[in-house]
Structures are given as C-alpha cells and as structure tokens.
Amino acid sequence: MSLTPLMKNPPQFNPQAVDGPLDTLGNFTSDGPIEGGWINVVSVFDFAAPLDFRLGRAQSFVMQANTSISSAYILNMLEGLPYVITVHQDSVGGHVLSYPSNWFGMPAVSPGPLSTTKFMIVQDEDGNVYNMGAVTN
C-alpha cells in the first residue's frame, strides 16, 4: 500500500480530494451526485483481462471467435446489484458465447455480423447469476 498524501489539497481548500480508499463506519451522504466508473469497455475479450465489475456495472466486449466465459474471469460482482453485459459480434459474426455453469437463463448471442446482444444480470445469495432480460437501446 502506497502512503501517498490522503488529502491532496490543504485543509479548507475547495474542492478537496481524497487520494486513496475511503471507508466510512457511518453513513456516506452527499448533497450532490455520486459518480463512479460505470462503463468498462473491453474492446476484445481475449482472456487477457477479466470482466471486472468494480470497473463498471456495464461491461462490453467484441467477440472475434467462439468464446467461453469462466467464473475465473468474472471479478467483483456484488450480489443483488444489476449489471449489464453487451456483446458485439465482429464483422464476421457467428461466434458463440458460453457462460459459467452457475449462470442461468443466459441468452444466445445474436449471430449476425456486427450485431449486438445486451442483457441484465444479477447474482443471488448463493453466487448464482441470473439473466434479468434483454436491454433495448
């Protein structure tokens, strides 16, 4: 863990920034919106990087071949929260996506070249993941 300065700006400076993780033992209340990473675009899902939902609740990737997602490539999914997965076919299309064994009701990906399949998922208390239906643009 790096010991970088916590407050980047002097006290009383507006705005203030926290340089590192921030844990609150009480409520965290903001009068303004809370912004975080929401869309993590993985240009090509090639197993070089996992689908990390800490980086965004929406994950998007392009298939260039038949692809199998294993649980090892799913990181930081919190139970009960809705996530969106968007799958694009490349210009060739026809690639098949298979899911982890504990993912239920998952859709078959649209095979057409450059086609898009977008759906919501949620994880239950047992770690199982369920499709909550298609998302339309």
Place this chain on the structure above:
Amino acid sequence: MASPGVTLTATLQDTSGDDDFGAWIRITLCNYGAALPRVIGTSMLVKIKQRLALAEGILSIPLWGNYQINPTGTYYDIALLDEKQNVVQSGLYQFMNPGTYDLSNLGPYSPGPPYIPPVGDAVLLFPPGQALQTVDGPLTVQGNVVVTGTVNGAPTLYVVPINSGTPVFDGSQGQGMSLTLSQNVTSSTAINFPNGVLIPVILKQNATGGYTMTWPTNWKSMPAVNLAPNGVTSFAVMLDETGAFYPVSSAVWSVHT
C-alpha cells in the same frame, strides 16, 4: 444593532453599612473555547475581561447574556476585590435570560464538564498521509463525490423471509430482492424503496416447486412465475413517482441446480 441584554448591579457596603469606596469587581467570561466569542448574529467580539472600581460602592454594568454569545455554554467568573485588588471572593454566574440581576442575591452557576468545541461529524481515525483512511461517523459532502473505485455500502441483496406466506420486500435492506418460495404467498408488501432505482428481483421455487406468488398490490404488470421445481423468475422493477412498481425488463425463466 444588538445590545447587551443583561444589567448587572451590585452595592457593596462595609461592616458599618457604609458604601465601600475601595472595592473593585472583576468580570471574566469563561468557557468559550479556542475561538474568540462573538455576539450571535454580529461580527462583534464579546468583552472577555473587565475590572471596575465601584464608585461609592455601587455597580451597574451592561453585559452580554450567555444566550447572546457564540459559542453557547459560556459563563462569567465574577470576583470581588479589595482596595489592593486582592480577590476577596469569587463565583460563577450565567445569565440565560435578559434582565437586571443584583449580585447580592444572585445564585451561583455550577458548570458541567468543560466545554468542547464541536467538531465535524467525520473524524479521520488515521493520520493524514495514510493511504487507507477510515471515517468514524457520518460523512456529509456538500459537493459532488467522484469515486474512481466502487462505493460499498449497506448489503446489496435482501434475502426476503417468507414470513408465513406474507413476505415484505424491504428496500432499506438491499437493492436486489431474493425470495425462495416454500409455500404459496398470499399477500406481500414493499417498503422503503426509492423511486427511479433499478430493483433486481429473483424469485425462486424450492426443490418442490409449484408455489404461487401474490405480488404487492402496487406492483403492476408483474410476470408469470416459473412453477418448476428450482425454477427461477428473474427480472427488474422500478418504482415510479406515483408509488407504483413496473417491470423494466421481460422476465426470464430458468432452473437453478
């Protein structure tokens, strides 16, 4: 213009009943903390200390009442001094209401624990400079909060108890709802949901299956339930501004193992 709300009077006599010409009185404001005390609603500073000779043994002086002073909780130390300004007697007094008070029959004030200036709700438990910081209490931010990581809060999934067939979906317990049917649900309710938030719903049959579900009356257009053993009906709803919940996706049926 604010004016002192208290008048303090005193008449000092010697043992023969004559006015005491040599007496002094010293008035000191106490317990205002680290910052200089101000008159509430003004930029005026409160006089902290004054020492007065009693002409003909009679005193009449205006004072700021403690109710007029910021911070609250202040009181006065009032001391009688002899002609050489040695302290003869002193006492603590607090004036919480406007009026004229005579020192000869004034009851003393007994202060409680020392006044501690208020601090912000959030207290950093670790020294500045430590990368992982913990705040001991609520944290209120008056501007936007930008988080490059995730915001972790209360549990995100509420495993709803079946409650003898009358479950309660409680939005204060999590964003998503998971309910496993082990009997028919004859009625249900939903509480503590904010509107405009996507609420995942996972409705599961147990290994027996075949149980029916009665959704809360304000859940509209709800999907049919998968009755198969271990059958799952998963979808998302959202509360609108009228207090009604509507599905925002077509439900998906599946069977978990």
